[in-house]
Amino acid sequence: MTASVDKVFRDAGAIMHGHFVLTSGRHSPVYWEKFRVIEQPEATVKLCRMIVENFKHDGIEVVAGPTTGGVVLAYEVARQMGVRCAFAEKTEKGRGFRRGLAIEPGERILIVDDILTTGLSLRDVIGAVKQESAEIVGIGVLIDRSEPAVDFGFPLFSCLRNPAVSYPQESCPQCRNGEPFTRLGGI
Secondary structure (H helix, E strand, O other): OHHHHHHHHHHOOOEEEEEEEOOOOOEEEEEEOOHHHHOOHHHHHHHHHHHHHHHOOOOOOEEEEEOOHHHHHHHHHHHHHOOEEEEEEEEOOEEEOOOOOOOOOOOEEEEEEEEEOOOHHHHHHHHHHHHOOOEEEEEEEEEEOOOOOOOOOOOEEEEEEOOOOOEOHHHOHHHHOOOOOEEOOOO
């Protein structure tokens, strides 16, 4: 299945090479543009099905994700599981559930996201879920590109594990070589 996930991203033109500033602020020679895949409903359904299959026996009651890409994935995973979804938006204090979206104490939560590099967005959602006293059952992502691998203390499933190097700006070899960078994702 790993080869087919890689093929979905390659066929969509979602794997780019160059000098990129990631959402985390880190620099990398590889960029995974998940929206090139998420814009294709059939591919998104298949990838989300992989997450569902991994967690289908865990009594999930709510699927939660961070804005923006995580909203689409949370919806689709929740739809396939027959449960509700929620999304955690950025707030002054990290992330939180707003717009009347509520996570109840004790509910069993699956957190999903698109691309895992540093885990910052996922840690923010974990914090938001813990604030609601809910139980985190696991985490599902499309691509885990973290290097080194991130341990959240919960089971982590990725449709594809593909470690990719990234650097803080101050130690980026491409910056040292004067290569211009591209910023495609969030700030």
